[in-house]
Amino acid sequence: MSWADFKREANFIGGAWVGADSGATIDVTNPATGEIIGTVPDSGTAETARAIAAAQATFETFSRTTADERAKLLRRLHAAIMDNQRALAELLTVEQGKPLAESMGEVGMSAAYVLWFSEEARRIYGDVIPSPWGGRRILVTKQPVGVVAAITPWNFPSSMLARKIGPALAAGCTSVVKPATQTPYSGLAWGVLCEQAGFPAGAVNILTGSATKIGGEMTANPTVRKITFTGSTPVGKVLMRQAADTVKKVSMELGGNAPFLIFDDADLDAAVEAAIASKYRNSGQTCVCANRFYAQAGIYDAFVEKLAAASAALKVGSGLEEGVVQGPLIDDKAVAKTESFIADALGKGGRVVTGGGRHALGGRFFQPTVIADATSDMAFAREEIFGPVAPVFRFDTEEEAVRLANATEFGLACYFFTRDLGRAFRVSEALSYGQVGVNAGVITTEVAPFGGVKESGVGREGSKYGIDEYVDMKYVCIGGL
Ligand code: ADP
Numbered sequence: 180m181s182w183a184d185f186k187r188e189a190n191f192i193g194g195a196w197v198g199a200d201s202g203a204t205i206d207v208t209n210p211a212t213g214e215i216i217g218t219v220p221d222s223g224t225a226e227t228a229r230a231i232a233a234a235q236a237t238f239e240t241f242s243r244t245t246a247d248e249r250a251k252l253l254r255r256l257h258a259a260i261m262d263n264q265r266a267l268a269e270l271l272t273v274e275q276g277k278p279l280a281e282s283m284g285e286v287g288m289s290a291a292y293v294l295w296f297s298e299e300a301r302r303i304y305g306d307v308i309p310s311p312w313g314g315r316r317i318l319v320t321k322q323p324v325g326v327v328a329a330i331t332p333w334n335f336p337s338s339m340l341a342r343k344i345g346p347a348l349a350a351g352c353t354s355v356v357k358p359a360t361q362t363p364y365s366g367l368a369w370g371v372l373c374e375q376a377g378f379p380a381g382a383v384n385i386l387t388g389s390a391t392k393i394g395g396e397m398t399a400n401p402t403v404r405k406i407t408f409t410g411s412t413p414v415g416k417v418l419m420r421q422a423a424d425t426v427k428k429v430s431m432e433l434g435g436n437a438p439f440l441i442f443d444d445a446d447l448d449a450a451v452e453a454a455i456a457s458k459y460r461n462s463g464q465t466c467v468c469a470n471r472f473y474a475q476a477g478i479y480d481a482f483v484e485k486l487a488a489a490s491a492a493l494k495v496g497s498g499l500e501e502g503v504v505q506g507p508l509i510d511d512k513a514v515a516k517t518e519s520f521i522a523d524a525l526g527k528g529g530r531v532v533t534g535g536g537r538h539a540l541g542g543r544f545f546q547p548t549v550i551a552d553a554t555s556d557m558a559f560a561r562e563e564i565f566g567p568v569a570p571v572f573r574f575d576t577e578e579e580a581v582r583l584a585n586a587t588e589f590g591l592a593c594y595f596f597t598r599d600l601g602r603a604f605r606v607s608e609a610l611s612y613g614q615v616g617v618n619a620g621v622i623t624t625e626v627a628p629f630g631g632v633k634e635s636g637v638g639r640e641g642s643k644y645g646i647d648e649y650v651d652m653k654y655v656c657i658g659g660l
Contacts, residue, residue: 182269184371190220190387191370193233194380199388200225205360210276210507210543211497219363222388227355227396230384234326234353235402237381242323242351246301249349253297256348256376260290267368271337272498274362276506276543277461279498288625289341292641295625299646300349315658321650323351324428325404328397330357330390330418332410333509334464336365339409339432342629342640344369344383350649352405355384355397359410361509363387390414398422405649408432409466412589412634430638430648432466432630434563435591438584439469439620440606442577443477445596446618451485453620454569457594459493459547460621462505463567464513466635467592467614467623470564471553472571473580479573483551486569487532490547495538507543508566514543517566523558524550524570534567561587577602581609591631594620613639 188204189196197220198204204218220226260267267289268282275282306319327347331339336358347354358366366385373383386393394414397403398421406422408415409432422429439457441450457469474482498506508514514537521535534548545567553560553570560572574580584593594616595606607615613631616622623629628639638648 180263180266182266182273185263185266185270185368186217186364187367187370188217188219189367190222190226190230191367191383191385192226192230193236193384194374196370199223205387207274207361207363209273210509211499213542216273217364219367219387222386223392224396226386226388227393228400230355230386231326231328231396231400231402233381234355234384237379238323238326238353241353241379241382244351246303249351250297250300252376252378253293253300253345253348256372256378257290257294257297259372259375260286260293263372264290267337267365269499270368271365272506274364275333275336276509277498278503278506281461282498285335285338288338291625292338292341292345295641296345296349296646299346299643302643303350303646303650312658314660315656316660318655318657320653320655322653324649324651325352326402327352327354327405327407327649328403329354330394330397330408330410331359331366333359333361334461334466336362337368340366340369342645343407346646346649348378348382350646352649353382355386355403357386357390357393357397360387360390394418395421398427399424401425403427405429407638407648415636428648430640431636432638432640433591433634433636434589435466435631435635436470436561436563436587436589437467437592437594438471438473439593440580440584440595441472441474441478441482442580442595442597442599442602443475444598444602445478446598447478447481447485449618450482450596451489453594453596453616453618454486455489455493457620458569459490459505459567462508462545464509464565466563468565469569469594469620471560472569473574473583474571475580476573476575479571483532483549483571486571487549490549490569491533493547495544495546496540505547505567508545509543511543513566514545517545517564517568520559520564520566520568521548521550524553527554527557529553529557529570555583555586563589577606581606585611588634589631590633591635592616592622
């Protein structure tokens with residue numbers, strides 16, 4: 180199949196491809212060219228309610244399938260993804276902008292999550308607890324929570340769904356999914372893949388349209404028992420508040436403000452290589468991208484110089500072009516926001532070492548930018564940049580570095596480079612983050628728990644812990660023995 184075969188311009192509800200009730204559509208654009216590549220349904224409350232009903236109807240039977248049956252279906256889903264990796268990656272690049280190699284990596288990651296959860300499906304174990312009563316036995320079992328509602332962002336439009344529908348299906352849950360409006364096709368493609376894998380109609384339902392109407396129904400409808408969201412902290416807070424009315428189980432993967440500390444004793448070249456990988460992945464548009472670099476005084480100048488040289492060497496352009504490692508930003512708003520961070524920093528004494536603004540290619544292309552002499556009063560000290568800008572702050576002591584790194588309401592991912600073993604333990608324990616990379620800049624894998632503390636979210640995705648978000652524990656006391 181080619182990428183165009185996966186570009187579905189309809190909702191996937193109860194196994195059927197259908198438009199919005201009103202017939203209204205939303206345009207989808209290629210961020211590299213600004214061209215409209217197609218449309219998707221502009222759905223609202225009624226379509227969402229029907230998708231939830233379809234999911235509930237299928238839940239009645241799907242929740243009673245054996246773990247082995249679900250594991251086999253998930254393995255077929257894995258195969259369907261890998262058989263179409265190139266086509267799915269091209270579709271992703273066309274709607275999202277990231278370089279094809281990154282899209283291939285993301286689709287591979289989606290497949291890896293699905294394979295992981297095909298294995299975990301068979302390991303949803305319970306417990307037998309020693310009973311305090313002679314004539315009774317105490318069992319603990321795990322049961323699927325019910326219908327799951329999932330809302331996903333545009334920066335990883337394929338793999339963020341894998342992390343949610345993978346464990347949902349493994350646990351025996353059915354789901355209703357709303358992909359981001361900017362990148363709906365990689366979300367809708369999961370409908371084609373689920374059909375190919377042989378999942379029953381209604382196991383996964385996907386719809387596009389109004390975020391507030393779809394999100395409103397997902398959170399208000401009592402049939403939905405779990406809401407899982409990846410996106411910004413403000414929207415996550417709204418969804419948590421809305422979900423409170425029907426006391427749904429929630430997991431939230433929200434914003435970050437990742438610090439990246441480089442100590443005097445670090446392997447500087449390794450730190451720069453990791454800094455580039457962490458900062459510029461998806462042109463800086465990931466929630467675990469390094470947002471703030473803190474370099475110790477002894478290596479500050481050397482780090483800035485090496486980082487700037489490596490940043491300047493990154494090839495910017497269309498993600499489909501050979502050798503390009505920096506695609507466009509997602510939309511004009513993102514370009515304006517990135518510019519505003521630079522203007523703010525320059526107004527407060529920051530110094531552009533390389534880059535500094537829009538790229539000569541025009542459109543949404545942006546130059547990889549390094550800003551030296553960054554200070555805590557600059558906006559990017561507090562806010563997520565989500566663009567290819569690397570501010571470098573200076574620090575003197577380990578204690579100061581930890582304090583600055585933790586001075587944020589976020590707590591998703593952080594990184595530091597040191598060759599001192601004692602420091603590696605001390606600092607990793609002192610950092611208030613859900614994920615820590617020590618001498619490593621890219622640490623996401625399906626086998627490890629992804630998630631944050633503080634306002635970066637609740638719950639974990641991937642790993643043996645990820646399945647817990649999709650099951651309820653049931654205590655059964657058997658008496659009269
Ligand atoms: P980003 O800044 O990455 O676009 P958002 O949190 O705005 O992050 O968007 C992430 C996802 O949440 C998208 O699918 C978007 O459509 C959806 N979304 C945005 N606002 C709401 C809302 N009020 N209710 C439900 N979903 C929303």
